Amino acid sequence: MDTPESPGQDARTIKIAHLSDVHFGRIAHPDVVDAIIDDVNGAAADLVVVSGDFTQRARTRQYRAAATMLASFDVPWLVVPGNHDVYPWWRPVSRLVNPLRRYRRWITANLTPSFVKPGLAVLGINSAFGWTVKGGRIVESQRAAMRAFFGGAQEGAFRVLVVHHHLTQLDALGRHDLARQAKDTLNCAAEMNVDLILCGHLHVSHTSHVEVVPNGHGLVVATAGTATSDRGRKKFRNTNFYTQISINDEAFEIAERQFNPDLVQFEEVRRESFQRCR
Numbered sequence: 001m002d003t004p005e006s007p008g009q010d011a012r013t014i015k016i017a018h019l020s021d022v023h024f025g026r027i028a029h030p031d032v033v034d035a036i037i038d039d040v041n042g043a044a045a046d047l048v049v050v051s052g053d054f055t056q057r058a059r060t061r062q063y064r065a066a067a068t069m070l071a072s073f074d075v076p077w078l079v080v081p082g083n084h085d086v087y088p089w090w091r092p093v094s095r096l097v098n099p100l101r102r103y104r105r106w107i108t109a110n111l112t113p114s115f116v117k118p119g120l121a122v123l124g125i126n127s128a129f130g131w132t133v134k135g136g137r138i139v140e141s142q143r144a145a146m147r148a149f150f151g152g153a154q155e156g157a158f159r160v161l162v163v164h165h166h167l168t169q170l171d172a173l174g175r176h177d178l179a180r181q182a183k184d185t186l187n188c189a190a191e192m193n194v195d196l197i198l199c200g201h202l203h204v205s206h207t208s209h210v211e212v213v214p215n216g217h218g219l220v221v222a223t224a225g226t227a228t229s230d231r232g233r234k235k236f237r238n239t240n241f242y243t244q245i246s247i248n249d250e251a252f253e254i255a256e257r258q259f260n261p262d263l264v265q266f267e268e269v270r271r272e273s274f275q276r277c278r
C-alpha cells in the first residue's frame with residue numbers, strides 16, 4: 001500500500017487498545033496482567049477492545065480474574081466471547097443449553113456490543129457457540145445487526161468490527177480456523193464499508209490488508225496474539241502481545257506491543273500504517 005502520513009497524536013486522533021485471548025487459567029508470567037493494565041492505561045485510549053477467550057475453561061475463578069482486569073481499565077471497553085468462554089465439553093448440557101452463562105454473568109450480557117463517538121463506530125459480534133467445538137459461527141441475524149449498526153453510523157466514521165474468529169483465510173498464516181458463514185459475514189462487512197476487523201483465536205500477531213470479492217472494498221484484518229497467556233503459537237510461542245490503533249481522517253496505524261519479561265513491561269516492536277478508504 002501507499003505509505004500514508006502518520007496519524008500522529010493530534011487532538012483528532014482516536015486510539016483503540018486491542019487485546020485478545022487473555023486466557024485466565026493459563027497466565028504466562030506473574031506480572032503480565034498488571035503490566036498490560038499499566039500499559040493500556042498509559043496509552044490513554046478511547047476504547048479497550050478484547051476479542052474473546054477471556055478464560056481457559058470458563059471456570060468461575062477465571063472469569064472473576066477477567067472481570068477484575070476489565071474493571072482496572074480507565075476507559076470504556078468493548079468485548080466479545082471466544083470459544084474458550086463457553087462451558088467445556090465435559091459440561092455438555094450446560095454447553096448446549098446456556099453456553100455463555102458465566103460470560104453473561106461475569107463479563108457482560110450484551111453479545112452485540114457497540115461503541116460510538118464522533119469519527120468512530122465499533123460493533124462486536126459473538127462467534128462462540130456451544131455446539132461448535134473450536135471453530136465459530138455467525139448467523140444471518142448477526143449480519144442484519146451489522147447492516148443496521150453500520151448503516152446508521154456517522155458518514156466518514158472509522159468502522160470497526162470485532163469478532164473472535166477469523167472471516168477469511170490469510171495466506172501468511174497457513175490454513176486456519178474460520179467461523180461458519182465467514183464468507184457471507186466478510187462480504188457483509190465489505191458492503192457496510194468496514195475499515196478494520198479486530199480478531200484473535202489463532203494466538204499469532206498479524207495484520208493483513210484484504211480486498212473483498214465481490215465488491216472490491218479493501219479492509220484490514222488485525223489479529224492480536226495472546227495478550228497474557230502461555231498459549232502463543234508458532235514463532236509467537238512464549239510471547240504476549242496487544243496492539244494500539246491510532247486513527248485520523250486520512251490514515252490509521254497499528255502498533256504491536258510485546259511483553260518484555262526482563263523489564264516487566266510492554267514495548268513497541270512493530271508498526272504498520274494504512275491509508276483509509278474514503
Ligand SMILES: [Fe+2]
Nearest residue numbers: 021053082201
Ligand atoms: Fe484463544
Ligand SMILES: [Fe+2]
Nearest residue numbers: 053082083201
Ligand atoms: Fe479461540
